[in-house]
Amino acid sequence: MIPSVVLNFLFPPPPSVFITTMSVIGFASLANAGFMEIKGKHMQYSKLAEEKKKAQISSKTGMLIIYTPAFLAGLSSLIIFPNEELRFTLGSGALTIHFLKRVLEVLFVHKFSGSMDVEAAIAISLSYLSMTSTMIYAQNFTKGLQVPSTDLMHPGVAIFLVGIVGNLYHHNLLSNLRREGEKDYKIPKGGFFNLVICPHYLFEIMGFIGITCISQTIYAFSFTSGSILYLMGRSYATRDWYKSKFEDFPENVKALIPFIF
Template identity: 45%
Template sequence: MWSLFLYAPSPLAAALSVAGATGLGTIALYEFRGGNQAYSKFVRAGARLMLPSRAGMLMFYSPALVSALASLAVPGAIEGARERLLCAAFTANLIKRVLEVLFLHQYSGSMPLGMALLGSSFYLFAVAMIYLQRLNRGLPEPAVNLLYPGVLVFAVGNTGNFYHHLLLSRLRAGGSDKEYKIPRGGMFELVACPHYLFEIFTFFGFAMISQTVFALVVAVVSAVFLAGRSSATRKWYASKFEEFPARVKALVPYVW
């Protein structure tokens, strides 16, 4: 079973995979069932320690980016095409996210410090896939090599995610308009959160490049979380805007 698509996990990788599936999976299922994490449209009043949303989102991504870049400076940490491509893809994604936070997204609110720390913890956990990849050295390669298809899936996901983030940013062009609007253009005509759909592609691209149980757990947990987020976002738009199109699904065009 392992040898077809995945490397057999080491004891450390297996333990971290179980921890991720349990801890992060619980959070993802909570989100999927409607217990929305407190950022963006779903910030709740009452938290004592709040950060500007831009600062909070930088906390999501910056520590993981530093960790990913550090792997390039550690002798022997990255070897071979698979490890290099995984590191390059994950690092490129985090650089994109940080640049979007700094220069693209328009923020108007705040988020709890605890939410920023939780998001940062997730990305720090996820970036461990770069370091865990070295544990596969010397092991038999999976029978089906998903490395280069994974690079393609990652590229499609990252590009689609950026494009729809760009469309969202244009809803508040100039930064003076703080009101939410119905997004238009691209796949927003079909689903409420195409940026989340493409983010799921990005994480499964990582999993295909890596071909490890750990990376697959991260991808599945992310997909469950973002599916829940998409469902809640669609319901939010429908409750706020009478003209929100009924044909627009939450995440999967024409299906859900």
């Protein structure tokens, strides 16, 4: 049973076993992945990847594989359903923009120096594609329903925009740490990097919170809650990695939440 106070902010659960199952699986798998990050069992991409033993592809190719299908799913929903309710259009549009930004960053912002497991790239890609498609599908069940007593759609747009701009800004700072041809890691500085080691994750969380506020569905809430737990674990592991590599890593720089965590 869902507490009645929660239903002040969310549409009631849809009569769909699929959506319910995906909500539980999505939250549980992301929360477990975050716990595994803290224990040292990392997703096999970026600097936290372990020794490479499986089939590899370039990190750039891997990231394009990860983000492109989810972007196409969001874009397709806007093309196939052009005259839907505003909430559906805003939610699908936000998902499309989120993954389009990711694709453009891979092409024009990020600098890559390593490789990625093919299996990891495909698994993460399917996860993002499933999330995007399910979130769009879940929104269909809100058609004709009374809007929750606390309508968060318009605040959600603002939160999403702050999140996506902040995430892009800090990704650009990360990219500019290295000059052309450099492969060594450096301690990031500037922006919120002076407070936390993963401000790009912090703003990514804000982006997903914004999408959840636009959607106000149980599935969006479940996915975002799981994503927060995963990114908390990932940022904790990232801070540990920097501390192990740099003796001068500043102790006052937290993992994800300024002054707290």
